Amino acid sequence: MPRLTRRGALALPALGLIPARRSEAQEPGFSHGLSVFGELKYRPDFPHLDYVNPQAPIGGVFSHIPTQAGFNQNFQTFNSLNSFILRGDGALQMELTFATLMARAEDEADTLYCQAARAVRYDREGRRLTFLLRPALTFHDGSPLTMHDVAWSLRTLKDKGHPVIAQALRDVEEIIVEGDDRLSLTLAATAPRDLALTVASLPIFSRAYYASREFNETTMDAPLGSGPYKVHRLEQGRFIEYDRVANWWGWQAPVMRGRYNFQRIRVDYFRDRSVAFEAFKAGQILYREEYTSRDWATGYDFPAIREGRVKREEIPDETPTGTQGYFFNMRRPIFADIRVRQAVSLAFDFEFTNQNLFYGRYTRNHSFFENSPMAARGLPTPEELAIMEPLRSLLPEGSFAEAVSPGVSDGSGADRVQLRKAANLLREAGLKLDKGRAVFANGEQLGFEFLITDPTSERIALPYTENLKRLGIDARIRRVDPAQYQARVKDYDFDIVTVRNGIGLTPGDGLRRLFSSMDADQPGSQNLAGIKNKGVDGLIERALAAPTREDLYTACRALDRALRALQPWVPQWYRATHWLAYWDIYERPSNRPKYGRGSIDTWWRDAVKASTLGKGAVGD
Numbered sequence: 069m070p071r072l073t074r075r076g077a078l079a080l081p082a083l084g085l086i087p088a089r090r091s092e093a094q095e096p097g098f099s100h101g102l103s104v105f106g107e108l109k110y111r112p113d114f115p116h117l118d119y120v121n122p123q124a125p126i127g128g129v130f131s132h133i134p135t136q137a138g139f140n141q142n143f144q145t146f147n148s149l150n151s152f153i154l155r156g157d158g159a160l161q162m163e164l165t166f167a168t169l170m171a172r173a174e175d176e177a178d179t180l181y182c183q184a185a186r187a188v189r190y191d192r193e194g195r196r197l198t199f200l201l202r203p204a205l206t207f208h209d210g211s212p213l214t215m216h217d218v219a220w221s222l223r224t225l226k227d228k229g230h231p232v233i234a235q236a237l238r239d240v241e242e243i244i245v246e247g248d249d250r251l252s253l254t255l256a257a258t259a260p261r262d263l264a265l266t267v268a269s270l271p272i273f274s275r276a277y278y279a280s281r282e283f284n285e286t287t288m289d290a291p292l293g294s295g296p297y298k299v300h301r302l303e304q305g306r307f308i309e310y311d312r313v314a315n316w317w318g319w320q321a322p323v324m325r326g327r328y329n330f331q332r333i334r335v336d337y338f339r340d341r342s343v344a345f346e347a348f349k350a351g352q353i354l355y356r357e358e359y360t361s362r363d364w365a366t367g368y369d370f371p372a373i374r375e376g377r378v379k380r381e382e383i384p385d386e387t388p389t390g391t392q393g394y395f396f397n398m399r400r401p402i403f404a405d406i407r408v409r410q411a412v413s414l415a416f417d418f419e420f421t422n423q424n425l426f427y428g429r430y431t432r433n434h435s436f437f438e439n440s441p442m443a444a445r446g447l448p449t450p451e452e453l454a455i456m457e458p459l460r461s462l463l464p465e466g467s468f469a470e471a472v473s474p475g476v477s478d479g480s481g482a483d484r485v486q487l488r489k490a491a492n493l494l495r496e497a498g499l500k501l502d503k504g505r506a507v508f509a510n511g512e513q514l515g516f517e518f519l520i521t522d523p524t525s526e527r528i529a530l531p532y533t534e535n536l537k538r539l540g541i542d543a544r545i546r547r548v549d550p551a552q553y554q555a556r557v558k559d560y561d562f563d564i565v566t567v568r569n570g571i572g573l574t575p576g577d578g579l580r581r582l583f584s585s586m587d588a589d590q591p592g593s594q595n596l597a598g599i600k601n602k603g604v605d606g607l608i609e610r611a612l613a614a615p616t617r618e619d620l621y622t623a624c625r626a627l628d629r630a631l632r633a634l635q636p637w638v639p640q641w642y643r644a645t646h647w648l649a650y651w652d653i654y655e656r657p658s659n660r661p662k663y664g665r666g667s668i669d670t671w672w673r674d675a676v677k678a679s680t681l682g683k684g685a686v687g688d
Contacts, residue, residue: 100181100182103179103180104261109179119174119657120325123326126314131354133335133338133353139151141158146160164310167294168184170265171269174666181323182323188264198250203249208298208313222253260577296324340522355649357646358648362425378651380650388437389644408514415541417531432639433640433642442625452622464604472629481535514542520553521553580608610623648667
């Protein structure tokens with residue numbers, strides 16, 4: 069999913085973006101692409117992206133369980149085909165059914181190229197963003213797609229869309245339709261650097277379709293789309309299939325040539341990972357990205373693997389791994405004292421967990437920007453200090469020292485040194501041990517829940533809760549169904565949850581969504597920890613105003629220090645590779661996109677392989 073800094077930072081002509089050909093743009097100053105820092109790899113006349121095969125055959129099924137979700141989408145179930153609002157549990161990959169003005173190139177850090185749009189211009193001084201539309205565009209029912217639909221979509225998403233989208237669009241001050249094929253937007257002076265990319269990546273809806281329907285309601289009717297796929301069939305909560313639109317106008321856009329070569333994309337839902345794995349081994353699912361180290365280490369020894377009918381591989385992940393950890397709900401009074409959070413963090417024995425549950429395949433997460441040049445290391449550099457010093461009085465204590473990192477245990481599962489440090493911190497926070505119970509001054513025991521949805525998370529959390537009980541903490545695991553989990557998280561009705569938020573190579577307005585005070589109490593926001601710190605807010609704004617990529621990375625390292633000093637989480641783990649397994653019926657280009665897996669949108673079905681594989685794979 070599209071996951072999002074200051075006035076003028078995206079000023080395309082000023083930053084040297086390559087202008088579009090006059091025959092395409094028809095007006096000077098227009099470009100065929102957008103990039104935050106003007107780093108366009110492809111020239112205006114590029115025929116297709118370098119990592120695709122424009123002659124790839126079309127056909128076959130790609131069945132999988134997606135590893136990314138956006139907005140109201142739920143990995144374990146769905147009850148709505150409206151995935152752009154807060155209500156309901158949206159079906160995964162509904163975004164495939166909608167066109168966007170521009171589409172991403174995954175061999176560049178943050179670049180979009182024209183899809184429904186044929187050209188784009190950004191006027192720095194006037195803060196005016198203008199798009200020109202390709203001719204003769206239609207929705208799936210043949211009705212015309214014009215800039216009136218684009219304008220309606222943006223206004224509706226700003227007013228009624230999921231809070232993450234609505235908040236991102238708050239700096240769009242004016243939307244002006246200048247003709248069926250021309251649209252201009254005026255952005256606020258405070259608009260984040262990447263707002264233009266956000267606008268260009270949002271779905272285009274039919275205003276005529278919604279003239280008789282409510283946009284912000286859940287529905288199991290497939291909305292009228294305009295994208296490369298449309299809903300084929302589904303069974304609520306079990307699977308949904310998307311069929312490729314053969315005559316889609318978008319196949320002529322250079323950014324889309326050679327992409328999405330499967331006739332059908334199928335998304336399956338399972339509430340238990342072990343059941344999902346069995347379905348893959350049986351050929352009911354054709355492609356799987358593995359996230360369970362135990363299965364990767366020991367589970368891939370079944371007949372189809374031994375016979376070569378199923379392949380597996382590890383490919384490098386060259387993107388930031390995101391912020392994965394147990395996040396405290398700091399809105400809860402029990403987590404108001406940082407010493408309590410520090411004590412709870414010390415009780416997590418990663419070294420024991422990694423060796424005994426993960427087969428030593430993970431690395432401890434230290435940073436909110438792990439696996440990237442934005443991760444802070446050691447003491448602040450002079451460049452980082454220059455950003456931090458004006459905010460010194462507002463920043464969390466410890467921001468100017470060594471970057472805060474989690475403790476390292478002896479791997480025993482109950483490191484006495486670590487637990488002793490944790491007990492001392494609890495005492496400093498005013499708790500005392502009373503008959504084996506860590507209690508506050510009013511006699512109430514410190515206790516909380518880990519809210520989870522699957523048995524794998526329970527297996528990991530159990531040793532952790534045992535250590536917390538050794539400290540006198542009443543630590544419990546509450547496993548709920550996916551719908552209840554989604555509802556509770558949206559309303560911040562939890563103590564601790566596991567969160568993994570992706571942060572891209574060019575962080576923008578998404579930093580506000582994840583860490584700023586303005587989003588801390590917004591229902592459905594991504595700031596699940598409830599972080600409210602004016603110093604953090606200031607560093608976010610410095611990052612959003614950074615004029616160059618290096619300045620952005622410096623600001624993010626400073627922000628990383630402050631967030632880590634605040635300790636809103638218990639860092640978990642990461643790996644800098646993707647674990648992929650798939651039935652051997654696919655082929656792919658020789659080049660893989662640097663910042664993506666490339667599987668769903670660049671691979672294709674190999675008819676010869678599929679015919680020799682035999683039965684057992686869905687759709688072949």
